[in-house]
Each structure stands twice: as C-alpha cells, then as structure tokens.
Amino acid sequence: MSFFDITHKDNRSSARVGVIRTDHGDIETPVFMPVGTQATVKALTPEDLLDLGAEIILNNTYHLYLRPGTGVIESFGGVHGFQHWSRPILTDSGGFQVFSLGLGKLTKQRKVKHDLLAESLAEFTVEEVALKNPKILAKVDEDGVTFRSHLDGSTHRFTPEISLEIQHKLGADIILAFDECVPYPSNRKYALESLERTHNWAKRSLETHKLNKNQPYKQFVFGIVQGSVYPDLRAKSARFIGGLGFDGFCIGGVSVGEPKSEMYKAIESSVPFLDACKPRHLLGVGDIDDIFEAIERGVDMFDCVSPTRLGRNGSLYHSQASRASKFRVNILGEGYKTQTDPLDPECSCYTCANYSAAYLSHLYRADELLAYRLGSLHNVHFIVNLVKKIRQSILNGDFPLLKQKWLS
C-alpha cells in the first residue's frame, strides 16, 4: 500500500480523487483540514470534528514549541495523545508563523516593503532590532531564523534541522520542510534570494528527516514550493522541490494579500513540475472560490483558520448566500432575531439540526460561549463537507457543473 493513491481523475481538468494512508488512518482527498493552532481546533472537541467529518487536522509547530513546549507533548508520545485526536495530524514547520508574527506582520502594519526592511535589518542582531523596534519579532539569515516569542519576548532560533527535530518530537503524520514565506508584495530580487534559501533549507530538512529512525510510526515529509507571484520562480521552485524526494508538496506563500488571480497563476506554474503521484497541499487557503479553482488545478489538500475565525465572528456559511457575500451571512442581521427555522435549513450540521437561527443569533448577541462553539462547528462542517461534495462530483464526472453552480 502506498502513501498516496489517485483513484480517479477528472476528464476535463487537473482535479483528482485519491487516498492518503497514514498509521493514524486514511484521508480521502481532496480534503480540507481544520486548523488547531494550539493543539485545539478553537471551541471544538475531537468528537465534534469526527462527527462533522474531519479526517485530518493541522497543528502549528511554532505555537506548540513555545507553549506547552515540545517536551510536554513528547511525554504524551506526541500531538495525538496530547490532544485526544487519534486520526492523522499535519504540523507545519514554524516558518510561516515566525515570519507572519515577525517581518510579515510589520510589513502589513506599516506597508513597509519586506525586502527593504530585511536589507536594513541585515546589519543588526535580533536583540538590537528588537530594541530599535519592539514590533519586529524575527530576523532571517542563511542558516535559519532568530525570533522572539510573541508570548514573552524570549529569543529563539529555528533552522531546518531544529524545525524537523521538533516536528519529529511532536510526531504528526505529515510534517513540513522549513521554509521562508515571503510577504506580498516582495520584489523579484528578494523573492529569488529567499527562494534559494528555502531550497537550501528544503534539502537540509529532508536530510534531517532521513536521520530520524526512532519514530514508532511513519512520518511523511512535504517540501514547500515558494516563489511569490513570479511564475518563473514558482516553476523553478516546483522543479527543484519536486526533484528532492519528498512524500508530497505544499504550495506556500499564497493567500498573503496577493490578488486571487496571482494565487491561481502560482498554482498553475507549480503543479506541472510536481510528481503527479504525490499529494499537493495549498497552504492556508480556505475561501470557497479558491478551493474550487485550486482543485481544478490539481490541489489535493487545504487548511485554513477561516471557518473557525469567521465562526467566532458570526460570519456563517450559508447554502443560499451569494458569491458576492463570500457564501456567508451575518448572524447578527435583524432577520435572524425571530427566525424559528435553522440558520441554513439545507445544512445537516449539529447546529442547524438542533437550533434555530433565532437562538443562535441570541447567543451571539449575548456573547455566550456556546455561540462560538455552534458557529465554528457549522462553518467547519460546511467547508469540510463542501470539499467532500467536490470529491464526489469528481467521481461522478460533474465537477465542472458543481463548480459552475457555486461560482457563476
């Protein structure tokens, strides 16, 4: 039995249906994985996730390394035992968080060009940088990244070797190479420099992974394609990463503020150079239109915090909502105050099966904790099961029809 089998291919697009096999169970692709940043998918229990059909979840290495700490999780035999989730788990490498909580965040907040900033930082140590600007939390060099904890300001360092070693201890089924995620916009020069670094780190990540012989179950490692919005850099990256012998691939550095058309181009520029027999994960993407477009272009796996984050804000997916409203409604809308029907009568989730829109609206207005639980559950159920419906449509040969129905 191989790690990944493609069981069906769409005739008219690059969409495909497959199965990923891990020691913690199988995953039917395409798949959407809810994000449990701190070893918990916010407001939900593992039982909630199983009930709504989740097959795999994602944990963030950066967060778990800082709190509760790798050692605590190791004492449970890894992330599965720690969080009472016995199905597959994927950990990221920590790279994205280091940058998004560091330079990326600053770039976004101050509209500073990342590359210029990086250049100006080159001559200082991370402590000096921190002293000059306490909002800057990360500093990259060729060997790795030094960063300060967003929790207590303490200084830490990730290299490809360190990231992989942490991920070996965390023990997820799928782990990722350590990469630099460049923010949008990044100029071509910086994107290229960063890409060379990411490629170097990918090799070192894979080498470190090969040295790990102690795992009681198999960990698969994915390489990450970068290259910002430059199609030739994406192609170059896919060719390089695709040739290293990873078990699968991520397309990273997307959904960082670029136009959607650029994201789709980045996928198109990468996919042709990635071994078609290995799974492809589009990192951090969860918008419904993006999911359709990416699956059509050959993507198998998705993760995103948006269903839970939107759920906590009362922005809830709805089968009758328009594309213009991003397929969502605001539960705080006046009309829901008195709606005795469920929020979405077509939805089969626990929330819609058992509660009225009026009750849900009441919980949000009253700031009741149950609101966040019911709203998150609905949203995660919606996206996980939409991807299952897409999977079925590929099997049925009517994926283009389903896509048209949603996106037209």
Added chain:
Amino acid sequence: MSFFDITHKDNRSSARVGVIRTDHGDIETPVFMPVGTQATVKALTPEDLLDLGAEIILNNTYHLYLRPGTGVIESFGGVHGFQHWSRPILTDSGGFQVFSLGLGKLTKQRKVKHDLLAESLAEFTVEEVALKNPKILAKVDEDGVTFRSHLDGSTHRFTPEISLEIQHKLGADIILAFDECVPYPSNRKYALESLERTHNWAKRSLETHKLNKNQPYKQFVFGIVQGSVYPDLRAKSARFIGGLGFDGFCIGGVSVGEPKSEMYKAIESSVPFLDACKPRHLLGVGDIDDIFEAIERGVDMFDCVSPTRLGRNGSLYHSQASRASKFRVNILGEGYKTQTDPLDPECSCYTCANYSAAYLSHLYRADELLAYRLGSLHNVHFIVNLVKKIRQSILNGDFPLLKQKWLS
C-alpha cells in the same frame, strides 16, 4: 401521581429523597440544577448536560425578558423549544436580578446600607434616581419594581402580575413568585417592611397564576421565603408563604454575603413551617459544605452559577482537594503543566475521561475556548453527581457518614 413524592427519609436528620414529576420528565431529589441565565448553561450544550446527569436547569426571567424578549421565546412554545432542552426547567421571578443589578449591587459596591439608601430614594422617580446616580438600576414601591435594563438603560417595570405573566409565556415547568430579595446586611425594620411586601406579592403571584388556563402543560409555582438573617422573620415568612397553597417553596435571600451560620439558621427557621410534603429549593447556593448542611436541614433543590463561573476561571473541583481550599484546585498551578494523568483520576466526567491535566492546563494558559467548555463541564458534573451521591447515601442510611467524610 402527585407532583412530589418523598420516597425515603433519613433517620438522623431532616434529609429526604424524593421525586418531582413534571410534564417534561421526573427529577430525583435532592438535585442540583445548573444555571442557564440566558437560556444556555455557559459553554455547554444540552447534550453535555444530559450526559453529565443534569435533570433540570434554571433560566433567569429578567435576562430572557430583556433579551431575546418574551415574544421570541413564545414563538418557540417556550424555553424548552428555544434552547433545545426537553427536560424540566425552572425560571426565577426576575426579582433577584432586578435587585442584584440595582440596589443590591450598589450596596455591595459602596457599602451603603440598603435601607438608608432605599429611604433616600423614596422621594425620587427611577429616572431622577438614574440621573443622580447612573449605577442605580432599580426602585421598589409597594406595587412592584421599576428598573433600568443593564443592557441599554431602558426603563421597565415588574409587578407580581407582570412577572408571572412573563413566566407563563416562557413556559418553564416550575416558576417562582415575585419577591424582593433584601441585601445583606439589612436592618430588622427594613427586612420586615420588605417581607410584608414580598408576602403581598406572593399572594398576587399565586392569584395571577390561578388565572392562567392556557398552558399546554402544567406549570408549578413556588413561593419564596424571605426574612433576611432574622429567625423570627424567617419563621413568620415560612408560616405565611407555607399557608398560601404553593406547589413548593424557595428559601431566598441567602448567600448574599451573610456568614454561613446565618444561612443555616435561616433554613432551620423556615423549614419547620413549610409543608413537609412539598419540595424546598435553596436559591443560589452551590458551595459543597452548604449543600450538605442544607440537605441535612431538609432542602431538596439547589441552583448556582458557581460551577460554570469557577470553571471558566480555572478553579476546578477535585475529589482530593481539602475543605480549606473549598474542594477546588487551580488548574494554572505549575504542577499541572506536566501532569499526563487527568485532573482528577477519580472523576468520570468527559473531561477527566479524555484529557490530561497538562492539556487542560495548556488550554487555560492559551486562553482557548475549549478550556471553558471542559472546565465548566467538569465542575457541573462534579456538583450534580455529588448531590446524586448524597441522594444515594440517604437511601443507604449513611448520609451522616458521607457528610462527615467531606466536611471533617
């Protein structure tokens, strides 16, 4: 079949075991009912509550009247349908909230004697009072209470008739007479004046209840004994309320800051004058020592927000914790950070059955919503099931032994 049957009496105390029968199911007494102030027991679903053994919950009339409004709940046929809970529900009369959010709150915050304050307010309208002091939200007169909403400052009025009519619309199985809850301390003169008012209101509440013929199922109404910490006033109140023909009785105005010994005296002064064949509810009490002492003195029913409130704060009940620590531990304690065992290995709740103390501690440290859910569930499970154990101990004839084991 009668509303309440006593099935067993303790030989050596006033403790008793019984069954309350409602159209939404039976309740085995003694019983602890979790509080769902805003039609939700904070952070828990009805299924969570059923799983942990809850037999009845309490909703607050004041809160539901203000939000979502009586009309919304009426459109669901009442509180059961609104909140997806088909088992028994009790609503309070709104009196306690009106006062605790009004004069009581002010008394507590400023250490002003309630009676003096009330006297000085007598000459002003509620709007004038509000203008003079925006923190004062309620003003009592012989006919009822005018109060301002804590949500938007709008002015409202509760009388016994209005409270009962709202409770008829809310449709709980057990509803309460409208009363004035005097704060602690209140001098004897004010306590007596207030008591006469409460007694007058009790009669009017009962008369209003008798007029209600439209309920599709039976609502039972309880009278409330007041009298502050004055044993003769408690006795007077119990005699009066006990003679009016209520289906059961509440002992109110306790746990408002008085010493525990005063609370126990208030129970002792009331119980002998209340029809022994009717159930007795001690309002707002949830401390473990108080539950034992009250059951010993003939109390059948309890409600309190403390298990959920403490749960959200990480103060969790523990079978090995001492009476001095109120039978609780702080999950943020350093030792829990690495404890791979459950918080309380003797506990059979969902939280202790499935998660380690280290994971729970991590969730609290990370401010994760799941922390409040798991902690609340554990605490409510603990108290609900402790009262079930007490019930069993009365049946077994070893209630004194169990009490001694806990309280010595």
